[in-house]
Amino acid sequence: GESVGLHLPTLSVQEGDNSIINCAYSNSASDYFIWYKQESGKGPQFIIDIRSNMDKRQGQRVTVLLNKTVKHLSLQIAATQPGDSAVYFCADFEGGNQFYFGTGTSLTVIP
Amino acid sequence: GAVVSQHPSRVICKSGTSVKIECRSLDFQATTMFWYRQFPKQSLMLMATSNEGSKATYEQGVEKDKFLINHASLTLSTLTVTSAHPEDSSFYICSGQFQETQYFGPGTRLLVL
Numbered sequence: 001g002e003s004v005g006l007h008l009p010t011l012s013v014q015e016g017d018n019s020i021i022n023c024a025y026s027n028s029a030s031d032y033f034i035w036y037k038q039e040s041g042k043g044p045q046f047i048i049d050i051r052s053n054m055d056k057r058q059g060q061r062v063t064v065l066l067n068k069t070v071k072h073l074s075l076q077i078a079a080t081q082p083g084d085s086a087v088y089f090c091a092d093f094e095g096g097n098q099f100y101f102g103t104g105t106s107l108t109v110i111p
Numbered sequence: 112g113a114v115v116s117q118h119p120s121r122v123i124c125k126s127g128t129s130v131k132i133e134c135r136s137l138d139f140q141a142t143t144m145f146w147y148r149q150f151p152k153q154s155l156m157l158m159a160t161s162n163e164g165s166k167a168t169y170e171q172g173v174e175k176d177k178f179l180i181n182h183a184s185l186t187l188s189t190l191t192v193t194s195a196h197p198e199d200s201s202f203y204i205c206s207g208q209f210q211e212t213q214y215f216g217p218g219t220r221l222l223v224l
Contacts, residue, residue, distance in 0.1 A: 043215035
């Protein structure tokens with residue numbers, strides 16, 4: 001669902017470990033989902049997307065899992081690196097112009 | 112592909128002046144662009160949806176006379192912060208919609224003294 005002006009939850013992981021960032025959405029009509037990465041002082045960057053007819057999609061070191069039953073989305077980052085430190089947002093899209101952004105999670109990678 | 116630029120990237124202005132921020136889609140046509148505001152350590156806050164050739168749709172609580180949006184072409188939307196005050200200092204981000212995905216600009220940091 002949409003979250004406005006909330007302080008971000010944080011996640012700290014050791015370099016080399018896997019990271020899992022979770023996101024819940026509320027709109028059962030959403031059929032397209034995106035993960036964005038936002039580094040400090042920059043705009044969000046598209047990482048990976050998934051459609052509702054899929055449960056899993058893999059990219060380079062990233063995997064997105066979609067559980068439509070519980071309206072849950074997760075982003076897994078393998079072998080997390082210091083450059084992965086950023087805020088990660090999920091977004092769901094129900095068609096037209098209706099995007100909904102999650103609160104975001106601040107990921108810190110500890111060297 | 113699907114690159115969005117913003118100009119300026121950073122601006123400092125005096126209280127009471129107006130500031131214009133440009134958002135351009137460089138390699139696609141964006142009939143719809145979005146303007147967001149972001150405070151430190153917080154999530155994106157949608158301000159308005161900008162549609163080419165028509166009036167922008169503002170979110171609740173966003174003053175349309177304060178934040179003027181013009182989307183005159185398929186590749187350019189502008190946000191003008193009128194009579195800026197220190198509380199308008201923030202990070203402003205635009206995005207353009209290409210197919211089903213929003214692609215974001217790099218953001219504009221506004222500091223009003």
